[in-house]
Amino acid sequence: MSVVDQISENLIKGKAKEVKELVEKAIQEKTNPADILNKGLLAGMGLIGERFKKNEVYVPEVLIAARAMKAGMEVLKPLLASAGVQPVGTVVVGTVKGDLHDIGKNLVCMMLEGAGFKVVDAGINVEPEKFVQLAKENNAGLIGASALLTTTMTNMKSVVDAVKSAGLSGTIKVMIGGAPVTQAFADEIGANGYAPDAASAADLAKELAGKK
Amino acid sequence: MQISTFIIIGENIHCTRVLKRGGNLVAKGADGRESIVYEIKGTKQLMPIPDGFLKSADWENGKVRHCAAAIWQGMHGQGADREAGMEYLQTLVCKQEKAGATFLDVNVDEFSLDLQERVKAMEWTAALVQKASVLPLSIDSANVEIMRAGLRACDRDRGRPMVNSISLERLALLDVLQEYQPAVVASAAGEKELPATVAERMNNLERLIPQLTARGIELAWVHVDPLVYTISTDPNNGKIFLDSVAAVRRKYGPAIHIIGGLSNVSFGMPCRKLINQVYAWLAVEAGGDGGIVDPLQINAGILRSLDIRSESFQLAKALLKGEDEFGLNFIAAHRGGKFG
Numbered sequence: 070m071s072v073v074d075q076i077s078e079n080l081i082k083g084k085a086k087e088v089k090e091l092v093e094k095a096i097q098e099k100t101n102p103a104d105i106l107n108k109g110l111l112a113g114m115g116l117i118g119e120r121f122k123k124n125e126v127y128v129p130e131v132l133i134a135a136r137a138m139k140a141g142m143e144v145l146k147p148l149l150a151s152a153g154v155q156p157v158g159t160v161v162v163g164t165v166k167g168d169l170h171d172i173g174k175n176l177v178c179m180m181l182e183g184a185g186f187k188v189v190d191a192g193i194n195v196e197p198e199k200f201v202q203l204a205k206e207n208n209a210g211l212i213g214a215s216a217l218l219t220t221t222m223t224n225m226k227s228v229v230d231a232v233k234s235a236g237l238s239g240t241i242k243v244m245i246g247g248a249p250v251t252q253a254f255a256d257e258i259g260a261n262g263y264a265p266d267a268a269s270a271a272d273l274a275k276e277l278a279g280k281k
Numbered sequence: 282m283q284i285s286t287f288i289i290i291g292e293n294i295h296c297t298r299v300l301k302r303g304g305n306l307v308a309k310g311a312d313g314r315e316s317i318v319y320e321i322k323g324t325k326q327l328m329p330i331p332d333g334f335l336k337s338a339d340w341e342n343g344k345v346r347h348c349a350a351a352i353w354q355g356m357h358g359q360g361a362d363r364e365a366g367m368e369y370l371q372t373l374v375c376k377q378e379k380a381g382a383t384f385l386d387v388n389v390d391e392f393s394l395d396l397q398e399r400v401k402a403m404e405w406t407a408a409l410v411q412k413a414s415v416l417p418l419s420i421d422s423a424n425v426e427i428m429r430a431g432l433r434a435c436d437r438d439r440g441r442p443m444v445n446s447i448s449l450e451r452l453a454l455l456d457v458l459q460e461y462q463p464a465v466v467a468s469a470a471g472e473k474e475l476p477a478t479v480a481e482r483m484n485n486l487e488r489l490i491p492q493l494t495a496r497g498i499e500l501a502w503v504h505v506d507p508l509v510y511t512i513s514t515d516p517n518n519g520k521i522f523l524d525s526v527a528a529v530r531r532k533y534g535p536a537i538h539i540i541g542g543l544s545n546v547s548f549g550m551p552c553r554k555l556i557n558q559v560y561a562w563l564a565v566e567a568g569g570d571g572g573i574v575d576p577l578q579i580n581a582g583i584l585r586s587l588d589i590r591s592e593s594f595q596l597a598k599a600l601l602k603g604e605d606e607f608g609l610n611f612i613a614a615h616r617g618g619k620f621g
Binding site: 083127128129130132133169172175176193194218219220222223248249251252253254263265 | 297337338339341342390391394423424450470473474475510511513514548549550551607608609612
């Protein structure tokens with residue numbers, strides 16, 4: 070088994086220490102940093118995402134896989150920069166104003182990182198303007214807004230509107246999700262996309278970033 | 282441990298509740314209409330799912346919000362459809378009452394995007410649920426108008442209704458207390474964010490509870506919810522809630538009630554029922570005396586009958602106390618078929 074395959078396999082099992090060591094080994098063996106990333110780390114997270122979508126793995130297993138990916142990324146990051154490997158895109162993610170529920174949001178962050186995005190975690194209870202400000206500061210092409218309540222879901226429209234009134238509708242796309250959210254609601258408020266779960270959110274982000 | 286009472290705020294009349302398509306409870310009737318299956322005296326009955334629900338993203342995603350569908354049929358359906366909607370809800374209510382619910386929780390916050398429609402849904406549902414049962418209601422809403430509509434609809438003769446819930450982020454709801462003198466769920470949520478630690482929870486409650494007593498609500502009518510978070514995203518979450526329960530009991534003495542949305546703890550895990558039951562047992566051990574739960578899954582009798590020496594109880598306990606990091610032993614035991 071090649072070292073990148075071993076990286077992927079250990080990542081799936083959530084073995085952070087092994088993943089870190091294998092990435093170091095791959096670097097020593099002069100493996101292309103883009104291959105370590107795409108065929109090793111991201112391939113592993115992609116598989117976890119698929120299994121999660123099919124209810125074959127549970128949340129803690131996604132969590133430890135993401136942790137293992139992070140351990141590998143820490144070693145790999147400096148090399149990616151010097152090799153000119155860019156993240157797939159940058160996403161600002163947060164729960165909308167008034168909404169304090171962050172479990173779903175955190176899973177989405179993990180899945181996005183696992184899909185090769187740079188994620189700016191805006192946290193919970195995020196003002197619409199704050200989403201836009203963070204997107205501008207980080208040169209993000211995407212905003213991911215989450216809400217768990219019907220009462221706070223309406224604040225998603227404020228995020229879409231804030232992007233519009235900043236004149237950035239062409240450059241920043243908004244995707245939304247959360248228990249009460251539907252595709253119809255996304256269409257109604259003019260969001261660019263809706264995802265029903267964390268793994269689908271990563272797929273949608275790639276699609277919106279034009280990388281799929 | 283002696284478990285004599287366990288206050289149950291039955292959580293099932295809730296518009297976010299879903300059934301999965303493809304399961305036994307969603308089927309096509311003889312007339313070809315997609316329906317929800319229920320039973321009356323051992324005979325299978327069907328409640329047709331309203332057309333609007335069949336066009337929803339939920340349906341596309343393989344789910345149907347069954348309580349919302351039944352309320353819709355009851356409010357807007359015609360003839361036999363309307364009857365079936367009411368009968369379906371009454372069946373849910375009777376099951377909860379029989380299983381030992383103390384309060385019946387009604388939540389229509391997710392029924393519609395239109396506030397007036399939600400207010401009407403609360404009035405209608407509160408009236409219907411009370412026809413099917415003698416229990417007091419727990420009005421579950423973040424909105425003060427819906428809360429008032431629910432409390433107004435409550436028949437006072439069956440005991441105090443409950444307000445679910447008041448917290449520092451929802452102080453507007455304080456206004457209803459003086460007028461209705463309800464039982465209250467006091468949540469440990471903060472003004473802007475959810476508390477992370479035991480100390481943050483206690484700090485929030487210490488600022489909230491005096492505002493309840495100032496409006497004439499005695500501690501014996503206060504049901505503290507220290508907030509249950511899911512164990513699957515942080516192994517410490519189980520223990521933090523249990524420690525908070527103990528801290529509330531120490532601080533406020535025997536009169537106050539301590540509950541929680543106990544099933545939150547198991548989100549994202551396999552064998553949720555087992556985890557929830559063991560968690561309820563541990564909450565009682567820590568000083569709690571109730572929960573916002575499904576009484577068919579958790580009630581005093583079920584908790585008394587748990588075999589605390591069994592391997593499954595011990596595995597769940599280790600998970601919930603943070604001694605099984607990331608629940609990997611528990612998940613492995615599940616995959617190994619240890620929980621049947």
